[in-house]
């Protein structure tokens with residue numbers, strides 16, 4: 001309510017603008033959540049079959065996929081076994097009362113499903129925005145099929161166009177400082193130690209390592225760069241997933257789901 005007092009109308013206008021911005025932001029995120037959910041549901045419904053061993057990725061999009069798998073287990077009597085790619089994935093599997101296993105029991109998976117931070121035209125991915133990448137890549141590489149679920153914001157023509165936080169690189173803690181220098185000197189750009197959000201100090205991965213976010217300048221051959229970075233002593237894995245994803249399901253802004261296949265298949 002605006003009172004007829006000097007200055008009050010300015011306050012009211014500001015307040016209304018703030019509410020408008022907040023509303024837009026929450027609509028945006030509701031739209032993104034809906035897009036993630038649609039992509040996840042379609043991927044699960046098309047690809048998950050009875051008696052499969054599934055690799056479960058990490059992040060916010062995979063939450064919808066796990067929920068859908070659990071729904072199908074409850075409603076349709078679907079039988080699956082789930083292998084997690086992170087602490088979060090393990091918790092999700094347990095919370096949804098799905099059978100939990102590991103790569104010791106099942107070194108070969110029928111299917112792995114995961115999210116991504118960015119996806120280019122060749123279905124190369126940037127992953128690790130949430131600090132999980134090494135176990136995700138291991139799980140994806142053990143699967144006969146690896147499919148990705150994402151919302152429309154992740155679509156890009158070339159890596160780095162959308163994801164501005166740099167390529168996540170998991171490193172052995174003792175090597176982080178020399179690696180920041182070597183990566184910048186050899187490949188250009190800046191590699192920064194990722195800091196934890198609610199603790200003082202660096203983010204520590206599920207494997208007890210650190211993450212460097214490499215803000216690159218220009219890269220034309222991602223495979224070569226990935227291989228060269230992996231050769232550096234102390235590097236555990238990069239968040240570049242090259243030639244791994246077979247299909248990506250994108251939940252779009254208009255409510256549809258766009259499915260893209262890797263061109264070389």
Ligand SMILES: O=C[C@H](O)[C@H](O)[C@H](O)COP(=O)(O)O
Nearest residue numbers: 059060061115128130131132
């Ligand atoms: O480290 C996190 C993982 O690589 C996620 O799969 C990736 O960040 C995508 O996460 P979200 O589904 O939350 O966008």
